[in-house]
Amino acid sequence: MTDITELGIAAIRDGVAGGDFTAVEVAEAFNANIAAALALNAFIVETPEIALNMAKSVDDDRAAGKELGKMAGVPIGMKDLFCTEGTQTTAASNILGGFVPQYESTVSANLWKAGAGMLGKLNLDQFAMGSSNETSAFGNVISPWRIGGGNNAPLAPGGSSGGSSAAISARLCPAATGTDTGGSIRQPAAFTGITGIKPTYGRCSRWGVVAFASSLDQAGPMAHDVRDCAIMLESMAGFDPKDSTSLDLPVPDWEAALNSNLKGKKVGVPREYRMDGTDQDILDSWDQGIAWLKDAGADIVDISLPHTKYALPAYYIIAPAEASSNLSRYDGVRYGMREVPEGANLQDMYAATRSAGFGAEVKRRIMIGTYVLSAGFYDAYYTQAQKVRTLISQDFKAAFSECDVILAPTTPTASFPLGDKDKDPLSMYLNDVFAVPASMAGLPAMSVPCGLDKDGLPLGLQIIGNMLDEQSVLNAGLAIEERAGFTARPDKWW
Amino acid sequence: MNKYTVQGATGEFEVVIGLEVHAQISTQSKLFSGSSTEFGAEQNTQVSLVDAAMPGMLPVPNMECMRQAVRTGMALGAQINKYSRFDRKNYFYADLPQGYQISQLYHPIVGEGEIEVTLDEKDPDSATKKIGVERIHVEQDAGKLMHDQHPTSSYVDLNRCGVALMEIVSKPDMTSPKEAGAYVKKLRSILRYVGSCDGNMEQGSMRADVNVSVRRPGEELGTRTETKNVNSIRFLMQVVEIEARRQVDLIEDGGEVVQETRLFDPNRMETRSMRSKEDAHDYRYFPDPDLLPVELDDAFLEECRSSLPELPDEKRERYEKELGLTAYNAAVLTAESETSYWFEELLAQSVERTGKSDKDLAKQCANWLLSELFGALNKLSVTLEESPVSPSQGAELLSLVADGTISGKIAKDVFEIMLETKQGAEQIVEEKGLKQVSDTGAIEAAINTIIAANEDKVAQYRGGNERLLGFFVGQTMKAMQGKANPQIVNEILKKKLDS
Numbered sequence: 001m002t003d004i005t006e007l008g009i010a011a012i013r014d015g016v017a018g019g020d021f022t023a024v025e026v027a028e029a030f031n032a033n034i035a036a037a038l039a040l041n042a043f044i045v046e047t048p049e050i051a052l053n054m055a056k057s058v059d060d061d062r063a064a065g066k067e068l069g070k071m072a073g074v075p076i077g078m079k080d081l082f083c084t085e086g087t088q089t090t091a092a093s094n095i096l097g098g099f100v101p102q103y104e105s106t107v108s109a110n111l112w113k114a115g116a117g118m119l120g121k122l123n124l125d126q127f128a129m130g131s132s133n134e135t136s137a138f139g140n141v142i143s144p145w146r147i148g149g150g151n152n153a154p155l156a157p158g159g160s161s162g163g164s165s166a167a168i169s170a171r172l173c174p175a176a177t178g179t180d181t182g183g184s185i186r187q188p189a190a191f192t193g194i195t196g197i198k199p200t201y202g203r204c205s206r207w208g209v210v211a212f213a214s215s216l217d218q219a220g221p222m223a224h225d226v227r228d229c230a231i232m233l234e235s236m237a238g239f240d241p242k243d244s245t246s247l248d249l250p251v252p253d254w255e256a257a258l259n260s261n262l263k264g265k266k267v268g269v270p271r272e273y274r275m276d277g278t279d280q281d282i283l284d285s286w287d288q289g290i291a292w293l294k295d296a297g298a299d300i301v302d303i304s305l306p307h308t309k310y311a312l313p314a315y316y317i318i319a320p321a322e323a324s325s326n327l328s329r330y331d332g333v334r335y336g337m338r339e340v341p342e343g344a345n346l347q348d349m350y351a352a353t354r355s356a357g358f359g360a361e362v363k364r365r366i367m368i369g370t371y372v373l374s375a376g377f378y379d380a381y382y383t384q385a386q387k388v389r390t391l392i393s394q395d396f397k398a399a400f401s402e403c404d405v406i407l408a409p410t411t412p413t414a415s416f417p418l419g420d421k422d423k424d425p426l427s428m429y430l431n432d433v434f435a436v437p438a439s440m441a442g443l444p445a446m447s448v449p450c451g452l453d454k455d456g457l458p459l460g461l462q463i464i465g466n467m468l469d470e471q472s473v474l475n476a477g478l479a480i481e482e483r484a485g486f487t488a489r490p491d492k493w494w
Numbered sequence: 495m496n497k498y499t500v501q502g503a504t505g506e507f508e509v510v511i512g513l514e515v516h517a518q519i520s521t522q523s524k525l526f527s528g529s530s531t532e533f534g535a536e537q538n539t540q541v542s543l544v545d546a547a548m549p550g551m552l553p554v555p556n557m558e559c560m561r562q563a564v565r566t567g568m569a570l571g572a573q574i575n576k577y578s579r580f581d582r583k584n585y586f587y588a589d590l591p592q593g594y595q596i597s598q599l600y601h602p603i604v605g606e607g608e609i610e611v612t613l614d615e616k617d618p619d620s621a622t623k624k625i626g627v628e629r630i631h632v633e634q635d636a637g638k639l640m641h642d643q644h645p646t647s648s649y650v651d652l653n654r655c656g657v658a659l660m661e662i663v664s665k666p667d668m669t670s671p672k673e674a675g676a677y678v679k680k681l682r683s684i685l686r687y688v689g690s691c692d693g694n695m696e697q698g699s700m701r702a703d704v705n706v707s708v709r710r711p712g713e714e715l716g717t718r719t720e721t722k723n724v725n726s727i728r729f730l731m732q733v734v735e736i737e738a739r740r741q742v743d744l745i746e747d748g749g750e751v752v753q754e755t756r757l758f759d760p761n762r763m764e765t766r767s768m769r770s771k772e773d774a775h776d777y778r779y780f781p782d783p784d785l786l787p788v789e790l791d792d793a794f795l796e797e798c799r800s801s802l803p804e805l806p807d808e809k810r811e812r813y814e815k816e817l818g819l820t821a822y823n824a825a826v827l828t829a830e831s832e833t834s835y836w837f838e839e840l841l842a843q844s845v846e847r848t849g850k851s852d853k854d855l856a857k858q859c860a861n862w863l864l865s866e867l868f869g870a871l872n873k874l875s876v877t878l879e880e881s882p883v884s885p886s887q888g889a890e891l892l893s894l895v896a897d898g899t900i901s902g903k904i905a906k907d908v909f910e911i912m913l914e915t916k917q918g919a920e921q922i923v924e925e926k927g928l929k930q931v932s933d934t935g936a937i938e939a940a941i942n943t944i945i946a947a948n949e950d951k952v953a954q955y956r957g958g959n960e961r962l963l964g965f966f967v968g969q970t971m972k973a974m975q976g977k978a979n980p981q982i983v984n985e986i987l988k989k990k991l992d993s
Contacts, residue, residue: 325780346588
């Protein structure tokens with residue numbers, strides 16, 4: 001029998017449905033891999049019992065002849081930004097230390113309804129703020145990838161969904177949830193040689209997901225391949241009346257409509273994404289991607305997204321502004337950490353609790369956000385950034401009148417050693433320079449692995465689609481996946 | 495009416511007043527959550543995950559709150575904004591779990607309107623004045639801190655947290671305590687007619703922030719202070735007076751009024767500084783990214799408009815013109831929606847019982863309601879809503895008078911019994927034998943006896959002392975135990991005495 005942990009969502013789903021193995025066997029196999037991979041620090045909480053119980057109920061349903069869900073028997077990792085009823089949820093921050101929600105996020109509830117099981121809560125950058133998973137209060141996640149040739153420096157799995165990317169890449173789970181505010185699904189997927197898609201803003205409910213920047217936050221699947229992402233996104237998405245920004249639209253059958261023949265499709269290549277500081281390997285992989293899509297039948301068109309260079313600065317105004325307000329609720333009054341120094345009044349308690357509870361990067365963003373919303377600065381920063389955001393959306397709107405999808409690199413470099421950029425926030429932020437524009441415009445965007453760089457580290461290509469057109473993104477991703485034949489994997493050292 | 499001024503040692507000062515009235519919207523559930531809004535529930539029993547700002551919780555607007563704000567705006571003839579938006583007002587306090595209040599700063603749902611107030615409601619010819627309304631926006635209320643439950647800690651009750659408020663902002667158009675009082679009274683009346691707020695100031699469902707400044711006549715506007723959370727009309731008028739006096743004294747002593755937030759202490763009859771402009775929060779308002787803009791379509795607006803009741807000003811005019819009521823009665827009957835609805839029900843039932851027109855009965859109904867019923871309620875210290883007598887029972891009584899079954903005087907006695915026994919008027923009249931006697935034979939017999947027994951007075955009457963007719967009427971009614979039809983008594987007496 002093959003090692004079950006080598007399989008992805010579709011294979012496990014089909015194997016369980018066909019009786020090749022039981023859901024409990026699947027859960028046991030992944031539980032074992034997780035227990036053996038503590039060195040990666042991918043999980044904050046492991047929940048092997050929950051995984052087994054959920055698997056057992058799938059096996060029981062199958063035995064009883066009941067109809068099985070889209071992800072029946074597939075155990076997954078849950079990014080610890082999703083509130084899970086009865087299981088600690090921390091957003092990787094001390095301020096939520098020991099917090100156990102009495103409610104289940106809509107996205108996780110949808111996944112359980114589809115038959116998926118929970119292996120544990122995945123580590124992440126604190127409050128999803130970071131690009132290397134170095135801001136977690138629970139320690140760094142270590143990428144399973146290494147440069148090799150004797151260089152054993154621990155590498156960044158990307159962020160903020162770094163626990164998710166590391167766990168999938170190391171076969172600790174076949175798939176995991178991610179959230180993407182400015183690249184937090186795509187960048188870690190690219191760094192670890194897996195696939196991840198951020199759907200159109202509003203596809204997945206934000207209810208029960210710890211908020212970072214409400215107008216940008218969007219959940220999405222991370223998995224081994226395009227088909228698995230399509231299956232999992234179908235299970236996650238859907239209208240939720242509890243989220244006012246949720247889209248009241250039916251969920252398309254993305255898996256069934258997968259088609260890598262791009263004949264008649266136009267692929268836009270944005271000239272502004274050829275930026276200084278981008279690795280030659282990345283530029284080469286982009287050219288390779290263009291060739292692959294041509295080979296799949298697509299026409300390549302040169303497009304312009306003129307406001308691209310303003311996207312990152314505007315993002316680092318809007319996202320911190322929203323975060324500074326969203327994180328106000330962590331005040332020590334009702335749940336989570338509370339610090340009350342001797343003789344403290346209410347203000348002292350706030351200051352002590354928030355000083356002790358938040359990490360440095362979270363504090364930095366709260367300070368930036370507070371500053372840009374302050375009287376006298378609001379128009380110069382926040383209003384201006386919103387205008388830029390509108391212009392970026394208009395750029396994309398114009399571009400999609402000329403093409404069906406856009407092809408670009410996911411990141412300007414491959415993964416980097418932990419500790420390389422954490423003292424220099426700006427160079428860290430630049431990691432998301434290609435990812436942020438699609439977030440600002442609320443567009444679906446995906447990263448698929450396309451090869452290795454000169455150091456043997458994975459690289460990703462990004463496909464950006466028009467509003468609600470996840471299908472074209474998935475199809476173009478599939479075309480690349482088929483041609484890239486990406487089978488590289490990290491040597492097991494953990 | 496004399497202009498209101500504050501006399502200082504160095505001259506007169508005018509007062510300029512603007513009001514921000516916070517009115518709790520009468521809805522079953524809160525502005526952004528499904529929690530109940532009922533008053534007086536046990537602490538922290540009406541708190542949802544959203545109200546407590548648990549991680550990942552999101553607000554969903556309760557459109558009924560927006561509907562009530564729009565209807566209120568329409569009742570004030572205000573501009574209704576089809577596009578409005580919610581903003582966050584950020585500050586830390588233990589009664590504010592989110593760390594921000596969701597409000598509407600940049601794009602409120604209702605724009606400019608106005609309210610016409612009568613400066614002296616006792617005087618039907620009193621001057622009226624139009625007070626401008628700047629805007630109405632919808633926002634969340636905060637919770638309530640309790641500092642007296644524990645020696646070193648404060649407790650918080652989040653039941654009120656997230657309840658919908660309308661903030662109704664006036665223009666600085668008022669110039670006296672009386673005008674400010676009249677404005678709030680009229681506003682409260684309109685809110686109750688519309689049904690958008692119960693106007694109950696004791697329970698805190700309506701409260702006002704009072705902005706006051708003073709200036710010498712002809713000068714520019716002075717610096718204003720804002721006295722927060724004033725919860726009765728009497729206090730509101732006192733605040734204006736006290737604060738104006740304080741500012742005038744301050745200026746005349748060479749001081750300067752500071753822009754600040756103040757609190758009213760009704761026990762010591764003074765306002766006290768709460769925080770100055772320097773300590774004022776920077777609220778960092780910005781559009782709430784959890785919420786989409788509120789866009790109202792024509793069908794929604796049309797429903798709001800068509801569901802509006804007749805409003806007090808229109809009603810008053812109709813009562814005067816169509817029902818022939820005096821200006822005073824029309825004003826008093828329409829000042830509160832409950833009174834006018836009670837009156838209209840009384841009138842309708844009386845019309846149904848007697849077959850007479852409403853114009854014929856309106857005056858009788860109005861007089862009975864305003865003197866008899868209100869007098870009785872006053873004695874019992876109960877409100878109209880708590881009245882032991884219903885409009886239909888009132889109509890039963892008045893119909894007996896209208897069709898001559900009992901006299902107006904007997905009606906007063908019957909009403910007393912109704913209040914005591916809760917019996918119906920017809921039953922009381924029947925059981926106690928109070929039916930008016932219109933039998934001319936019986937009346938004539940009584941009159942004959944009285945005339946015979948009082949020959950001296952008959953002679954005086956015939957000698958020209960016509961005022962004695964009252965004496966004979968009284969004697970006859972007494973003999974008939976008050977039940978004789980006074981009209982018939984009059985007729986027969988006159989015939990006999992004048993013959």
